[in-house]
Amino acid sequence: FVYEQGGGLFTIGGNDPSGKVHVYDREDLGTASAKTYQDMLPVSAVNYTPPMGVAFIIDVSGSMSGGKLESAKAGLEVAVTYGLTERDYVAIFTLDNTYGQVLPLTPVSERTSIVNAIQSIGGTGGTVATNAITRAAQALNANSSIARKHIIMLTDGMFSDQGEDGDEPPYVKEARLHYANSGITLSVVGIDMTIGNDYYTKCKQMTDAAGGKIYANIDLNNLGNILKGDIEQKEIG
Secondary structure (H helix, E strand, O other): OOOOOOOOOOOOOEOOOOOOOOEOOHHHHOHHHHHHHHHHOOOOOOOOOOOEEEEEEEOOOHHHOOOHHHHHHHHHHHHHHHHOOOOOEEEEEEOEOOOEEEEEEEEOOOHHHHHHHHHHOOOOOOOEHHHHHHHHHHHHHOOOOOOEEEEEEEEOOOOOOOOOOOOOOHHHHHHHHHHHHHOOEEEEEEOOOOOOOHHHHHHHHHHHHOOOOEEOOOOHHHHHHHHHHHHHOOOOO
16 A cells, blocks of 8 residues: 555654653664565665764863863864764864854864864963853754754863852853753863862863763873763763
């Protein structure tokens, strides 16, 4: 009826563990079920992962000197090369008094442009985290084809926009806002950051508010693998 006579086929999914309705389990679309669909329809059932957009925010302040920035750039190249697919997107911003845009949201397939942008990162700037998060979120939200949105901030955590004493830092509020409104997750990779110090505590507030992770006491030589692992975690997006 469907394949030979051109009749229609209507399917609905069940509920996922969170209660969302009309969804399909990838395992159910595996070998046997997928073959049934493919026998009836001119389609191929594949293990498809929707495009991901990752916005990197790089700290270029004076405290990131002494090889830290170069390590961050090298790690970033590894993450883009091995942690993202050709259908994904990447943007790069720097912390500054407002923010600096190094690379607008760009398809990962344009690797030459991305690598050139990474290599161009330099100079010094302020450490206002809030504005950079706002701009990174705007860039991710502007592309409707991206299904999963993630921000990774590489920093030592010495932010200047702490807000009033006793108040929640504005960058924590900003991260929570975009996570709640757009599902944008945020992780922090701490450069020379020690677990338990004040910078770590403030950054962990931010990652907790945005569904991401924080990494501290890291080996800078392993930075690329840390970034790649963060991108690949199932909880992101």
